[in-house]
Amino acid sequence: MKAVAEKSWEPNTGWHSFTYDELHKATKGFGKEMLLGSGGFGQVYLGKLPNSNVQVAVKKLSKGSEQGSPEFELEVSTLSSLRHRNVVQLLGYCKENGDLLIVYEYMKHGSLDKHLFKEDQTILSWEKRFKIIKGVASGLLYLHEELEQVIIHRDIKPGNILLDSEFQGKLGDFGLAMQYKRSSDEGILIPTLGIVGTPGYWAPESVSQRIYSAFSDVYAYGVLLIVVLCGKKPNWQALLEELTLVDWVKDKCKEGLNLDVMDPNLKGEFDHRQARLVLKLGLRCLKDDPKTRPTMREVTRVLDDGLFGTQSAVW
Known part of the structure; x- marks a missing residue:
């Protein structure tokens, strides 16, 4: 029965x-x-x-x-x-x-984390990585700016990026998403009772003040860019003498963009101009102050045009 x-x-x-x-x-x-x-x-x-x-x-x-x-x-x-x-x-x-x-x-190629971190997987080429991060940016732009209500995903990470037969990146797992009415204040912050999402991808304001916004998604997207570039996990539980992945990349780039941070599995086979662009973009997404981070519209414009705009102070 x-x-x-x-x-x-x-x-x-x-x-x-x-x-x-x-x-x-x-x-x-x-x-x-x-x-x-x-x-x-x-x-x-x-x-x-x-x-x-x-x-x-x-x-x-x-x-x-x-x-x-x-x-x-x-x-x-x-x-x-x-x-x-x-x-x-x-x-x-x-x-x-x-x-x-x-x-x-059904997503034929599973989640992005399997291709970045599992040794038995074929190394993901730079061309595929760049295509995936552009797709994720497009999906986030849709959620943040192209719907009647703003949707914050709140758990952007490689495990929630799914890949179809053409290695198109798609956002999945919306069990932690939040919605709110669109406002003229693009920087609206939503207070919550606790922290949700995945350690290593948390924005500073989410940790210190328990608040979320479209810009906390942007921060997590910035971590994602660094992870895809480096082929390493965020290492958020680093010991005192160690650096997290984000801090390590920031340290390496103190005096300028440093492509030594690139995933060694790529063996130097990547578009250096695109890699510098993504590295610079990732660092801008990781600004401590949410209002100094780019919007996803600005992010997609940079990835599509291959140039940093001159009109926004964010750049």
Whole structure:
């Protein structure tokens, strides 16, 4: 007998509600051979929708996980309103008898962190890295400036950047996202009760004052740029005699942009002009004062044009 789906909550109309049985069948009973990845939230499985050849990714939240029902509902309701080539597409969801599942488009090449940090992966070329960071910038611009409400992602990191068959970077995992009404004050700061997201990608104001804004996303994006350039994790738990990755790069660039920080796995095979541009851009995104960081519109303009503008004091 099929479990009865919960009806106490529904996202925006028009979104497909799968049954647990449908997704159980699609993932071969959530079999180990279908597992794509796992984390504190639960597991992600490869699935094939019944009566079709469409491959999907099914996130099955662990019962009792920190990312429980409120975050599930937030992610589904947020993604259901988004349509952008650099945001992972929601295909449906399931909420039955305590089981929480989200169905996304399948991303063939998985998450960015696997390509940067796992030794058994082919080294990600500079061309692909540059394409990915441009795509992420475009997705963040869409969230920050092109919707009726501003959406702050609040967990920008390689593990939440997913790559399709063409290595197009797409933003995923919106379980920590915040929305607020657009204001003439682009620097609006939202106070919260605690810090969320991932250590190493936290903006200074989020740590010291528990506040978030579009500019805290910009800071995390700056960390992402440094990580992609260096091929190293943020090293946020550095010992007293060590430097975090961000501080190490800042130290290396005290007297000018220093391409010695580049990922040695690239073996010098990268566009030096683009690398300097991305390094300079990353450092600008990492300014301590949020109002001195660039907006994502300025970031995308720099990446598209290959030049730093002269009209904004940020540059």
